[in-house]
Every structure is written in structure tokens, then in C-alpha cells.
Amino acid sequence: MTNKTYYVTTPLYYPSGNLTIGHTYCTVAADAIARYKRIQGYDVKFLTGTDEHGQKIQEKAIENGVKPKEYVDKIVADSKKLWKTMNISYDIYYRTTDRKHEEIVQKIFTELYEKGDIYKSEYEGFYCTHCESFWRESQLEDGNCSDCKRKVKISREEAYFFKLSKYQDKLLNLLEDNEEFLQPKSRVNEMVNNFLKPGLEDLCVSRTTVDWGIKVPFDNKHTIYVWFDAVCNYIAALGYKTNVDSDYKKYWPADVHLVGKEIVRFHTIIWPAILMALGEKPPKKVFGHGWILCDNDKMSKSKGNVVYPEPIIDLYGVDVLKYFLLREFSFGNDGSFTSEKFFNRINSDLANDLGNLVSRTITMIDKYNGGIMPQPKEEGEHDKSLKDMAVSISSKIDKCMDKLDFSNALEEIWTLIRRTNKYIDETSPWIVAKDDSNKPQLDTILYNLSEALRIISIAIRPFMEETSDCIFRQLGINHGQGTEWKDISQWGKLNTGQSVKKEKPMFPRLEIKKEIERFNKVHEDFVAKRQGKICSNNKNHETENFITIDDFDKIDLRVAEVINAESHPNADKLLVLKLQTGKEQRQVVSGIAKYYNPQDLIGKKLILIANLKPIKLRGVESHGMVLAADKGKKLTLASVLEDIPSGAKVK
Ligand code: MSP
Numbered sequence: 001m002t003n004k005t006y007y008v009t010t011p012l013y014y015p016s017g018n019l020t021i022g023h024t025y026c027t028v029a030a031d032a033i034a035r036y037k038r039i040q041g042y043d044v045k046f047l048t049g050t051d052e053h054g055q056k057i058q059e060k061a062i063e064n065g066v067k068p069k070e071y072v073d074k075i076v077a078d079s080k081k082l083w084k085t086m087n088i089s090y091d092i093y094y095r096t097t098d099r100k101h102e103e104i105v106q107k108i109f110t111e112l113y114e115k116g117d118i119y120k121s122e123y124e125g126f127y128c129t130h131c132e133s134f135w136r137e138s139q140l141e142d143g144n145c146s147d148c149k150r151k152v153k154i155s156r157e158e159a160y161f162f163k164l165s166k167y168q169d170k171l172l173n174l175l176e177d178n179e180e181f182l183q184p185k186s187r188v189n190e191m192v193n194n195f196l197k198p199g200l201e202d203l204c205v206s207r208t209t210v211d212w213g214i215k216v217p218f219d220n221k222h223t224i225y226v227w228f229d230a231v232c233n234y235i236a237a238l239g240y241k242t243n244v245d246s247d248y249k250k251y252w253p254a255d256v257h258l259v260g261k262e263i264v265r266f267h268t269i270i271w272p273a274i275l276m277a278l279g280e281k282p283p284k285k286v287f288g289h290g291w292i293l294c295d296n297d298k299m300s301k302s303k304g305n306v307v308y309p310e311p312i313i314d315l316y317g318v319d320v321l322k323y324f325l326l327r328e329f330s331f332g333n334d335g336s337f338t339s340e341k342f343f344n345r346i347n348s349d350l351a352n353d354l355g356n357l358v359s360r361t362i363t364m365i366d367k368y369n370g371g372i373m374p375q376p377k378e379e380g381e382h383d384k385s386l387k388d389m390a391v392s393i394s395s396k397i398d399k400c401m402d403k404l405d406f407s408n409a410l411e412e413i414w415t416l417i418r419r420t421n422k423y424i425d426e427t428s429p430w431i432v433a434k435d436d437s438n439k440p441q442l443d444t445i446l447y448n449l450s451e452a453l454r455i456i457s458i459a460i461r462p463f464m465e466e467t468s469d470c471i472f473r474q475l476g477i478n479h480g481q482g483t484e485w486k487d488i489s490q491w492g493k494l495n496t497g498q499s500v501k502k503e504k505p506m507f508p509r510l511e512i513k514k515e516i517e518r519f520n521k522v523h524e525d526f527v528a529k530r531q532g533k534i535c536s537n538n539k540n541h542e543t544e545n546f547i548t549i550d551d552f553d554k555i556d557l558r559v560a561e562v563i564n565a566e567s568h569p570n571a572d573k574l575l576v577l578k579l580q581t582g583k584e585q586r587q588v589v590s591g592i593a594k595y596y597n598p599q600d601l602i603g604k605k606l607i608l609i610a611n612l613k614p615i616k617l618r619g620v621e622s623h624g625m626v627l628a629a630d631k632g633k634k635l636t637l638a639s640v641l642e643d644i645p646s647g648a649k650v651k
Pocket of ligand 1 (some may be wrong): 051258261
């Protein structure tokens, strides 16, 4: 270990739904950098986690009928499980609902208030709940959020503001004069032209209408704006403003924040301005990567085109997904996931190129040398060019990785893999083997192939550790025997005399048409199962969960007639229903706005849980709950078959 440090971060994901291959993209990239730096001797800190506050999470929890913390805990558990399956080597999994985080954010907020960089005023403007972002009218697109194109809400409230405008010039310098700060370069123009040049306005950093979040410590009715809360994670995770801040001193400023393109402005304008106000250094680099689309369209649950990583991993393995994500797409640009592209990559790069090279090499050592790694004897005409290319691979990878160009780093490695396969064709060992007197030449060929594979296996290690382990195993190499990064540029480090061990093909060739059908089926089943799980609120309906008739008797179910229905004033997903149950009238808030037009409900007879404890949903009282059946994207309200007066008991 050297004293060089490297701090790499992913964004903190919203636990508002399960992670898609789009989310895994950034984490897989961050993991590759972290591993790459670690094997080079850097003292690495790799941070990821979840951003758990805000209106969006609050609404999701209501939709699912649970408390926000309960809701996020379940998704956080799923996310951690996924990262474990994917062998993601993070050092810190950070949650913004941790008490420690809340305290640090409150300290930061108070300090900026006391310095005069945060002040109290009134907010009037547009708010996008989906992106948790504020917009000026001029920034809207056709009246919608310019990031996600969804409807924005007019928001008017007393609020605290951060003096973002004060940092306008400093931010402009940071973005324009420091080439390293924001990459790819095209994103600099976007920030400068769209946000800085038109002039920055102060940023509203508190809400009174959102409850789920960190409170302004000196004014409890205000909740700190979720983005202010979230970006602080990058330093809070290192113990900033605590008495254990040695990691902060050691690792800050971050070497790189990896973020998706739509959140670059939070990381290159708002975040550095907060750091400037605190008198701290900005991160060294922010990289705004592109999006993974699905068939050229943005992935979204409502469009039903989301691709989840779990079925891919179950069917083809973690390394295949990692390889595909990093090789297929250029990190700075958008790219589209299609199953054809995915299976073509498996067949061409993994099965044909790498898998074949490993299997041919081991098979030939088995066949021509009894499964024992031979000693090289004499150099042949093609050996030098193979050696030269192999020992220079690390400098080529370095050049690409310095630019976070994963795709070309892998392409360089695959050029070597293809070159090594070509070496087999050039040297034709099966012909050489026909004459016993050629044994020295044959031994050299087999050794050179194995040695190239040893180097390839080191090179792919940051990206595909399982595959690298598998190659070492087959070559009979133990860890530490020429397997480290320092051994990558040295030819001849491979031991001889050990037994090789053939394993089953690493990447079997796939019949693409059939495989697409199989994959789609497995993916659909997975989605259906997952939706079932979430809708049922993760309670299992196995027989051991029987209730007694006495339990059921506690629930007062009634037929209720809808006499009025209207949209909720503060929540798109909710409707406010006026129900008649016998002589009594009552108000019920229900999460059915996506499925029903309020007018269509009037006169309908529904089933009501009448003795449910009343609650307020986004400021509106709800006395009971109407029953509905839902599956996947369908929802239908429960009713009675024949007409019966409202108030009738359901039993
Ligand atoms: N919580 C904020 C980040 C706060 S960081 C202090 C957030 N969360 S998110 O879950 O909506 O998105 C997290 C990251 O996932 C973003 O960088 C986003 O770009 C990325 N991706 C989500 N879907 C994606 C694709 N389909 N493709 C690539 N990355 C995308 O924003």
C-alpha cells in the first residue's frame, strides 16, 4: 500500500423502487475504478448508498401503506443484496436516514445560517416532485420539468434560501478554468450556458410541506431540501464535522464523483457552492455519464420497459453483465440496451474470443503435454510480437482508465485476446505436434499462450474478477504467483511444471433467437413476482399466516357509495372521496388517481374498511380505506355484485 489515496463515489440512489441495469451502470463503473486503483496500490475509499428523504419517498410509502422508514428499509435490503451478488467492492454504504448523517447536515445548515449564507424568505415557484427540484418559469419546457418532462407544481411557502448567486463567479471559474473538474467536456458548456450565464438565483433549501426529512435544527417546521441533505453525504461519510474526521482529512477532496447526466448540475453548481461556503475544497472531478436506454427509450416502469439486473445475473453471471455494460457503452454518452446487442457481445467477445482462447490453450496442454505446464525452449517467429503486445497492455489500459474510458480499456484487452488467438492460427500447434522433434517449439507455443493468458487475466481483474479467478485456476496458478498488477508487464512470470485444470466452458455460445425468448420469459416472470411481492407489502400469504374468525370480526367492512370524488390538492396519485355509508358520510383518501377518473366513480358502491384509524395523507384527513385488487400495472376497486343499500355490512 502506498500513501496515495483515491476516493470514488456513486450517487446515493433513491430507494423509490428496485434498481435497474441503469442504476447498476454507475456502480459497476465505480467498482471497476476502485478495484483498478486498489491493485495499483492506492488506498481507496469507494462510497455508495441511498438518499432516503424527500417527498417522492414519502409518497411511495403512502402508496404502499407503510411508514417511509419501513418502505426504504426493504428496498435498501434488496439493494445491498444486489451489490453483494454483483461483488461490488464498496467501502461505505451510506444511508441518509442514519442519525449521524442527520446531525452533520444540521451542523452544516446551522453553520451556513450563522455565516449568513442561508437566510429566511418566501418561496414562490415551480417544483418537480419526481426530480425533487425547483425550477424557474423560464426553465420549464412547455410548462413541464425540463429534466423528466413531468408536470410541475406551483409551490408557495416560507423557506430558507442558500446564497447560490454569491458563488456565481467562483463557479464559473471552476467550470471554465479547470479542465479536470467536469467531464466529459460537453457537459461544461451545458452548465455554463444553461445555468451560470443566465445568472444563478439563490436556492430554496427548506420545505414546510414535506415532513419526511431532516429538520432545520433551529426552526422545526422546516425540512431541509433533500438535495442539500443528500450532497452532504460525500463529506459526512468521511466524518466531516465530527470528532472522528481523520478520513475526511485523508480522502477529501474526492478524486471523482460519478453521476448521471441529469444530476450534473447538483454536483457541479450546488454542491461546490455549498463547499465554497463552508470553506472546503470542491471535488477534483465530476464525471457525468450517459443513460442506458432500452430500445432507444428512457427506461420507466410506466412504459414497462425496465430491465432488471437479477435475471441477467441468474442466467449469464455477474461478469457478463459487468463486461457488457462497460464495453458496449461509451461512458460519457447514452446507449441503448437491446437483447440482440447483449447476446452478440456474449457470443463474439466472451464465447468466441476469450472463452475459446482459454479452452483451446488448456485442451492443447492436456493433449500435447499431459496437462502439465511446459517449459518454453526456443523463440519462434511470431513470439516476439505477441510478447511485445502483452507486456505493453498495462500502459494502454492506464491511458484509457485515466479518462474513465472503460470501453476502450476493454477493447485494448480484447485486441490482445484476439492477437493471442491469431497466434494459435499462425503457429498451428496441431501441425507442429505431428513431429516429435518439434517438441521444444510446441512447448514454447503452449507456454506463450498460457503466459499471454496470465497477463490477460490480470488485465481483466478490475472488471471481471470471477473470470480472472477462473483463468488462473485453469492455468494452475495460485494467487501471488505472478497474478498482481506489478506482474502484468513482465513476460516469463508463469510457473511451469504445475497441472492445468480444464473447467466447463466459461461462456457457452448462445443461439440468439432462442435465447431472446428464454430471457424475455425469465425477465417477465421476475417482474411479475417482484411486483406481487411489493404490492402485497412483502407479507407472505402462506398458510401459516392464518387468522381466526375473531381477528376478521375486528374489521368493520361496509358497502359505501361514492357521492363525490376529486383530485387531492397536494398529491397527483391520490383522490379524495366522499362516501355515504347508511346515514353517515365520511372522507377517504385513496391512491387510485392513476386508475380512475374522479367523475367516473360517483354513484359506485365500494367496499370500505370503516374502522381504520383516521390519518392525514398529504394534509387531508382520511377516515378509512376502500378495497382494491391490484396485480402488476392493473388495479380495480372492489364492489358488490348486486345492488344493496350503502352501509350494508360485508362479512
Ligand atoms: N438521489 C439522487 C442522487 C443523490 S446524490 C447525492 C438520484 N437518485 S436516482 O436513484 O434517481 O439516480 C441515481 C443515479 O442513477 C443517477 O446518477 C442516475 O443518472 C442513475 N441512473 C438511473 N437510471 C439510469 C439509466 N437508465 N442509465 C444510467 N444511469 C441512470 O438522482
